[in-house]
Amino acid sequence: MDMESLRAGRRGSVARAITMAENDADGAEEMLRVIYPETGRSDIVGMTGPAGAGKSSLINGLAIELAKSGDRPAVLAVDPTSHITGGAILGDRVRMGASTDSGVYIRSIASRGATGALSDSLRNSIRILEYAGFDPIIIESVGAGQTEVDISNIADVTVVVFNPHTGDSIQTIKAGITEIGDICVINKADLPGSSALYDAVRDYIGESDRSPAVLKTSVKENTGIGELASTIRERLRAAAPSAPQRRARRLEAETKDIVLNHLRRRLDTMFAPGGSAHHIMESVREGGTDPYEAARRICGTLGE
Structure with missing residues (x-):
């Protein structure tokens, strides 16, 4: 592994390093031990929500917005795994294509049946991206089972994405707010029912110790994405004092x-x-x- 190229954030080197870590290839552990002292400084943003909520398109817009302000974001998409090949089913990530033109690095990681569908290689991939100079790092979960809670244990700020047409129950909404959500986003706000869902989410804010922010976004109309980026930055600044405790855990x-x-x-x-x-x-x-x-x-x- 060309460590100089990896440190410079060259995409080919980053891709090879993550593949080494995913496959536990020869030299992977040695590489991770070398880069370890230079990691742990990037902000981690978790994005979760049910399938169909529009997370990929929203992340695409968010990454572009962050890059405009001088950040160098990367996206790790934790995908369900093919039981036959062990690969990431959603590897193409076509809906995020525009953000790569802005210098955003995007990688799909197969969950490989790990507990809570969280890939064993996720932490190593985060560390490699940190070493390569990416900050913040956005993690998109598969939005199923225990994954959301696992993502929130890794992320500094967790964004829960809802959409008025996914049929989210009140119980699902309440769990997302009270258990993991720092920011709740009603995506596809151009669709009917978005205002009612927004009001339902806000009704439960008083029951949450987290006091999450509630926002409306529409990728189709390109609204609310700048506010989401600003809110994420605000929440990251607010979370900074407790960073050492989170890192220890x-x-x-x-x-x-x-x-x-x-x-x-x-x-x-x-x-x-x-x-x-x-x-x-x-x-x-x-x-x-x-x-x-x-x-x-x-x-x-x-x-x-």
Whole structure:
């Protein structure tokens, strides 16, 4: 890996570095250890919401707006994974094409079945983009299951995107506000029902300790995107004093994940034919022991 090109933010080097991290290729861990001291300084913005809310188009407009003011944004889109190929299904990201002309770097990351559909490589990809000089980094989630909560644990500011035609229930809206949302956006505000949804969201603001901002945007009419960019900056400034505590929590969670990944690889080796756990599993299959005793014995060998 050409570290000088990566540091300069050259797109080819950034793409190769992220691919190395995603595939856990030879040299990936060494590269990540080298860049680590120069990371942790970029602002992270999470964008989440149900499918059809218009997140990709909104992020495209937001990234262009941020780039106009001198920022160098990048976008990581966490996509559902093909069970056959393991690749990101939505990799083309055609709706974000315009922002790449403004110097925005866009990358899709396959979720690969990670807990909460959050890719194991997401943190490493963020770190690579930080090293390459991108700031802020926008993370778009798949908008399903536990992913939104996972994204909010990584992001400095989380934006929850709603749209009047996605059929969001009051319970969904309330959860988005009270659990993760720093900013709630009623997107596609040009559609009928947007004002009613805006009012419904504002009605729940009083029940949230976060006191999220509520905005209306329309990519079609190019309205509200500048206000969204300004509000994100305001929220990032307000969150700055608590940044050291958030960073400490993230580092602890990351270290746990690294340990678990190492254990997972070691277990895969142990359970492979000829591995130390293989004969124990043969005993389980033959009725000589039960899975609980087998697990206890296997765990005992992990400390050896």
